[in-house]
Every structure is written in structure tokens, then in C-alpha cells.
Amino acid sequence: MPAGGDAPPRARVAGEPFTAWPADLYIPPQALEVFLERFEGPLDLLLYLIRRQNIDIRDIPVARVSEQYVAYIRLMRELQLDLAGEYLLMAALLTEIKSRMLLPRTAPDEDGADEEDPRAELVRRLEAYERLRAAAEQLDALPRVGRDVLPLTLPASVTPPPAAHEPLTVAALHAAMLAIRERQRLQAHHRIDAEPLSVRERMHQLLRRLQAAGPASFVSLLDPAEGREGVVVTLLALLELARERCIQLQQAQPGELLHISPLA
């Protein structure tokens, strides 16, 4: 697999560095998912798109890159990846820059100070993030205790008197265990987030429910346990159902309750 520019591999598939996007190659969905999950956010994804094509970061063809960016976002959504809101924000920013680029540039004023390129701020952020990424890699390469080096501690042949220790109590043990459980609970929560909620499946559920129980408010269709992702999936499923003319969405005024009723 040819490397895309000198970009570091973004993912490994079957041990092979995955740097280039093979245009006509069928990618098994799992590999694709692994590849897409590796992006650490919108800046990371944008940098990948730019570096892969050997584009000069100071002269980004915004229209082209923004199109590719949106294509990736769509792909990530189709694969039900947990998409942070920042990805959508970046899509909006790219669109805004694109439109500002279409406006005629004003002539330099008397100080000779040119109006700033609409891309300048984005370029600064991309460069700062790229430096951070490099710094993180260098940090990771340092020999680390626990991974690369193990400090040695030898026992004494005569155990030192135990009096010096702070007293330990059952209560302290109990508290330690509770702290562990709390952390695990948080981690378990994250695992739920990562679990794919399928829009397709949700569409079926919602339709069955609406047909059985009749009209409902949007809020009543949500399950608090599913969190933000649940809201997004439910909303997407409803929009999809409305588009397919299976349901009707009604709202008296902006900000009021959204009512959903099944269509025959």
C-alpha cells in the first residue's frame, strides 16, 4: 500500500500501515471503521486530508477539501461512529471560509496591510495541532516507567519495623473499593457511548411504537440512559421516517413540543 506523502500511518490494517485512501478498493467495513475511529477530531481529519494530497497547508483549496471532509463525516455517520459535535462545527466553518473566499478581496490599505486571508486562522490552528501531534509522538517515544523501564526495589533481609506506617483501616479499604467502582462505572458509561445505535433499527422501533400507541411527543420517545447519542439517533430516525412519509412531525411554534404521529 503506497504511503500518502510523509504522513505517518493513521491506522494499521492487518499490521500494514494504512496511510492512503485506496480509491477503488473495497474496504471491509470493520477495517474502515478502525480507520475512521482513529481520527482524534476535526483537525486531525483535516490534516490527514491535506497531508495525504501533499497540499501546501498555507494554500488549502478550501472547496475541494471541504467536500472531502463532508464525505468523510457522512461515512462516519453511516457507520454509526460516535461523532463529536466539533466535527459538524468544522464543516460549518469550512463552508463559511469557502463563501468568504468567493467575495472580492479589498485592496491593500495605505499601511500596505493586506486583509487577512479567510483561511489564516484555520491554518494557524492546523499548524498548532500538527506540532502538538508531533510532540505527543515524541513524548510517547521516551522510555517510560512501567512500559520500558522498571525501577528496582530490593527487600531488606530484615524487615524494617512496621511502626512507621500510617495506620490502615477497613474504612480506607472500603473507600478505595468504592473509588474503583466509581471509575469503572464511568468507563462502563463510555463503553455504552461507543456501542453503535443503529438509525435503521431505531426507525423500526419507533414506527412499531407509534403504530401501537399512537401519537407521542418527541421527549417521550427518548431514553435518558442512551444519553446524547440516543437523542441524535432518535432524531435522525424520525427525520428519516418523515422523509419516507411514514410519520408526521408537528410543532405549534418554534421551541414548543414536537409531536409525532404515524401516517397510515
Add this chain to the structure above:
Amino acid sequence: MTAPLLRQVQALLLASPEPLSLGRLRELCEPTPTAGTLREAIAALQREAEPLPFELVEVAAGFRYQLRAAYTAQVHRLWQVRPPRHSRALLETLALIAYRQPVTRGEIESVRGVAVSTSIMRTLLDEGWIRAAGQREVPGRPTLYVTTPAFLSDFNLRSLDQLPVIAMELAAAEAPPES
């Protein structure tokens, strides 16, 4: 690349928080030495350590490096000037062993999400609060740890049942994801 047997054995013994038996050492060295070669290597390490402040001794459970008695006073001063504080890491490690026994070091690490340092295991062993109790019959046969009667008496417990109850969620969360 494999290091000379002598250095492999030395590295393993220096880093292990508990004594290693000949059998364990043979399993861990590469290529697997004969018992005779291994014994020779240990004897060589013992001779090598003669002028040094630590010695390689054989105890019931196997071989271990320890500081020589002549340095005890010095080491005690080390503790006295700044008594070892029980860190949160130590407390959590002990709690996991108490509540979940028998457990392996790897299991503790996977629950805590961070490496358990050798010095923590060593402290718990030195305090006499935990001990090795066999090996889990999985590849690599990692050591299983349990708490000791000394742990119960130091914590004023008559039995493990007296530990405050922790909801079952923890045990459940540990199990491999079903569904």
C-alpha cells in the same frame, strides 16, 4: 536477540516482587535452560554478588535478591526519615485483592487501568498482608494473590465476610461483556 542466560535470570530475580522457583525461572528464560545450567547460572550470580550489598538467597518459595543484613541499619534509616506512606495505588491494590481474591496482578491492572508497581506488591508481601496462592491455569500461569490471616488481624477482622459490602456491580463489570 536474547541476552545471556545469566543476565536474564538476574533481571527476572531483581524485578520480581516475590521469590522465583527454579521451575518458574525455566519457564521464563529463553531458550529454556536445563535445570543444571540454570543452577550453574544462579551459583555464578551468587559468587558475583559476594562483594555487593545484596545477596541471592534461596528461601522456601524459591530464589530472591535481598539486601545484606549488614546494611539493615542504613535501610531502616531510609524508612525512618520518611516513613513509607500508603499511596492510593497501594490501598486500591490491597482492596482489590481483599475483595476479589484470588486475583492476578494482570487482573488488578486491568481493573485499575494502570500498572501495579513492583514496590507496591513487595510492600504488601512484606507487610504479610498478601501471599501468592498458586497460579491461574491460563497461558503464562500468572501468580494468584490472596490475603493472609495477618491481614485480617491487622485490620481487626474476624473473617473476610466482615469487609463492608460492595454492591455486586463491580464483579459484574469485570466479567467479559456478554450480550
Add this chain to the structure above:
Amino acid sequence: MTAPLLRQVQALLLASPEPLSLGRLRELCEPTPTAGTLREAIAALQREAEPLPFELVEVAAGFRYQLRAAYTAQVHRLWQVRPPRHSRALLETLALIAYRQPVTRGEIESVRGVAVSTSIMRTLLDEGWIRAAGQREVPGRPTLYVTTPAFLSDFNLRSLDQLPVIAMELAAAEAPPES
């Protein structure tokens, strides 16, 4: 009778679960050596360890003996653990704190372009690599984070100056936006 300085130092370093500074070593040795003599003893111990599977290194918190990297894989097999790997998100967060300290979580997020998860901050705090150090005097008074000496020691560094050179560029990057 007291043991030679060289061996006293070696015994202390091997007994201590944490690195020992020159000052601490001087306190603990008998008779109290001059800083120069002590440095010479340490240098001699470092040379002595050259053919051995362990080395004597200086990190932020002082001196410590540690197993050489070439032997750690073998020891990890002993424990049946895969050394914990840290995610890119965590390393990027840590790098930013290391190079730009003190920084707030918001500042980290603005450079990375995504939210920093609570579990990452918690892991970094749990590892003892970062700590809160006051608040930025802006609305909301967000917590400022800095790295700790333990971070340096765990990454085999003596001081922040030893961070890889990328440091310069990152630190030179524009001042944090006042989100």
C-alpha cells in the same frame, strides 16, 4: 565498621522505592560524604552497571536503579501483563500540559479541536503526572494544570528542558486564546 560509601549508596538506591536525591543520599550515608565524593561514587556505580541488566539513571526526583529496556519484555511475561498503552488523546493532552504549562482544560480543547474527556484528565491525575495549580483569573476561574516531578521521573527526564525539542515550537506557538 561502616561499609564503603560506594556500597552504602548502592544499598540505599536499591532499597528505596523512589528515586533518591543527592541531598537525601548525603543524609543517609555515614560518614556524611561531600557532594563531590558522592557524585564520584554514583559515576563509579554507573560504570559498574554497564554490563549488567540494570542501570543507574538520574531523573527529576533523583537517582534510581532500573531494569534496562531490553529486559522489560521478559519481566512483563512474568507478570502476564501487557504494558499499559496510552491513547493518542491522552498523550496529546499530556504533551500540551507539559509544553505549555500552566494550561486550562479549555485551552487544551482549543488546540486539539475536541473536548478532553474527564477520564483522560482523571487518568493523568491518577498517574500523578499532572496536578491542579491554581486557577486562571478569567471568568469561571478555570483550573490550571501543570506537570509533576513524577511525570518527569516516569518519562526518564531530569527536567522539563529535556523534553524533546519540539518543545520550543509548541511553547512558542501563539498565546492561549482567552476562550
